[in-house]
Amino acid sequence: MTDTALSSVDSTRLAVASQWQLVWWAFKRHHLAMAGLIVTVFLYIIAIAPGFFAINDPSQQNARAAFHPPQAIHFIDRGADGSWSFRPFIHPSVFKRDPQTLSAVYSEDKARKTYVTFFGQGFEYRLFGLFSTTTHLIASENKAQPIFLLGTDRLGRCVYSRIIQGAQISLSVGLVGVLLSLTIGILLGGISGYYGGRIDFAVQRVIEFVLSLPSIPIWLALSAALPQDWPATLNYFMITLILSLTGWAQLARVVRGRFLSLRTEEFVTAARLDGASEGRVIFRHMLPSFASHIIASISLAIPAMILAETALSFLGLGLQPPTISWGVLLREAQNIRSIATAPWLFAPGLFVVIAVIALNFLGDGLRDAADPYNK
Numbered sequence: 001m002t003d004t005a006l007s008s009v010d011s012t013r014l015a016v017a018s019q020w021q022l023v024w025w026a027f028k029r030h031h032l033a034m035a036g037l038i039v040t041v042f043l044y045i046i047a048i049a050p051g052f053f054a055i056n057d058p059s060q061q062n063a064r065a066a067f068h069p070p071q072a073i074h075f076i077d078r079g080a081d082g083s084w085s086f087r088p089f090i091h092p093s094v095f096k097r098d099p100q101t102l103s104a105v106y107s108e109d110k111a112r113k114t115y116v117t118f119f120g121q122g123f124e125y126r127l128f129g130l131f132s133t134t135t136h137l138i139a140s141e142n143k144a145q146p147i148f149l150l151g152t153d154r155l156g157r158c159v160y161s162r163i164i165q166g167a168q169i170s171l172s173v174g175l176v177g178v179l180l181s182l183t184i185g186i187l188l189g190g191i192s193g194y195y196g197g198r199i200d201f202a203v204q205r206v207i208e209f210v211l212s213l214p215s216i217p218i219w220l221a222l223s224a225a226l227p228q229d230w231p232a233t234l235n236y237f238m239i240t241l242i243l244s245l246t247g248w249a250q251l252a253r254v255v256r257g258r259f260l261s262l263r264t265e266e267f268v269t270a271a272r273l274d275g276a277s278e279g280r281v282i283f284r285h286m287l288p289s290f291a292s293h294i295i296a297s298i299s300l301a302i303p304a305m306i307l308a309e310t311a312l313s314f315l316g317l318g319l320q321p322p323t324i325s326w327g328v329l330l331r332e333a334q335n336i337r338s339i340a341t342a343p344w345l346f347a348p349g350l351f352v353v354i355a356v357i358a359l360n361f362l363g364d365g366l367r368d369a370a371d372p373y374n375k
Contacts (some may be wrong), residue, residue, distance in 0.1 A: 010308075019202075022294050023366075023370055024136075027111070027365050030364075032364070033361050033362055033364060033368075033369075034367065035361060035363030036357070036359065040355075040358045040362055041132040042257035043167060044171060045352075046167050047168045047171040048128065049127055049128060050167060051127065052135070053136070054139050054158075054160070055139065055140070055146070055161055056147070056148075058158065058164070058165040059156075059157065059322065059324075060157065060158075060226055062146070062156030063155075063156055064156065065146070065148070065152050065156040065353050066104060066152065066153075066154055066156045066163070067104060067342045068093065068152040068156065069148075069168075070149060070151045071148050073087055073089070073149070074091075077089055088115065088116040089114060089115045091109055091110055092113075092114050093108060093109070094106070094107050104304035115141040116138060116139070116140060117139050117140075117141050118137065118138060119136070119139075120135070120140070120141065121135065121139055122140070148160070150163065151342060154342075159344060159347055160347075163347060164325045166328065166329055167346065167351070169308065169319065169323065169325035169326075170309060170325045170355075171290075171299070171355065172307065173239065173240050173309045174303070174304075174309070175305075176240050177240045177244045177247065178247070180240065180244035181247040181349070182248075182253060184252070185250075186255050189251065189254065189256040189259065190259055190286075190287070192252070192259070193259025194263055194278075200256070203252075204256075205361065207253055210246065210248075211249045211250070215246050215308075218246055219243070219246070219308060219311075219312055220317055222242045223239065223242060223312050223318055235301060235319060235320065236323065239318050241307065243305050247301060248302070253303070255294075256295070259286060262286050262289060271285050283367050290339075294319030295370070296363055299359060299362050299363035299366050300359075300364075302359050303355070303356040303359040307352070307357060308355045309327055310323065310326050310352055311327065311328065312327065313328045313330070313331065315333055326352050329345075330348050330349055333345045333349070
């Protein structure tokens with residue numbers, strides 16, 4: 001097929017494509033955004049079913065495995081006769097005490113092997129919160145010999161399993177918080193831009209007041225005011241609400257500007273003359289016309305929510321143990337002695353960095369793809 005024919009096919013394809021198809025084709029050309037999408041989807045799959053991806057019970061304590069270092073998985077199993085096979089395993093650790101410092105010393109027992117199985121059996125958990133199961137993606141064949149991929153904390157709890165479990169809280173706080181902010185921002189911003197006049201004046205003064213508040217001190221003050229004896233679920237809901245109450249103003253201002261520019265467009269006037277109600281004009285005609293921009297704003301706001309929750313929990317003013325989140329886990333790294341003894345306690349911070357970078361790449365790609373002037 002000649003270049004002219006190919007150009008004709010592409011032009012025909014673009015002419016009949018919907019807005020979402022054009023956005024998707026533009027998004028696929030952004031390689032970093034595609035990588036961010038893959039990582040983000042993978043992280044949220046883990047957050048949906050953390051028990052399946054965890055190896056050990058994240059709350060189980062083991063006094064004889066305190067500050068256990070990470071264990072390396074060996075993938076090639078060599079037999080006594082020199083043959084080899086692909087069969088992952090670890091060498092179990094031997095616990096000893098240093099006679100001078102009395103510190104715990106772990107050394108690999110090269111003579112023994114604990115094999116790792118895929119889709120094996122382990123601790124019981126509730127898959128998707130609906131039914132109980134014991135099947136895990138990775139499990140130890142010997143239930144008496146746990147596997148610590150990222151070591152353990154001061155109480156002997158598996159850091160890897162706790163990071164996997166913490167993804168559910170940390171990622172859902174960002175998602176739920178942004179959805180609440182989105183609802184408030186679209187509602188108030190839409191009313192302000194659609195009706196104008198005194199309503200617009202009143203809503204804009206409220207937005208300016210919220211934007212003038214320093215976010216971090218407000219978060220700290222509101223979080224510190226929460227009763228310490230509240231259950232974990234209520235504390236989680238309140239932290240999400242606190243993050244949402246200060247994050248809707250910017251989106252409301254963007255929505256208001258879009259409504260001001262769209263309310264005089266011909267398709268809006270035609271919908272009104274056709275007898276459409278105001279609700280239908282807003283939700284069926286005006287909002288869909290810039291839905292791609294809203295999606296881009298959401299993907300860029302989620303990382304900020306995740307960082308805010310992590311910062312509050314790290315400072316002890318957010319979620320509290322026994323709730324597991326990445327911020328709560330990073331509190332273990334506040335102690336200099338713990339850091340010197342177990343540097344792997346910083347691992348939750350690495351997952352925060354990966355999640356934030358992936359979401360930012362995804363948001364940048366969506367923003368560029370949704371921009372009609374970015375060709």
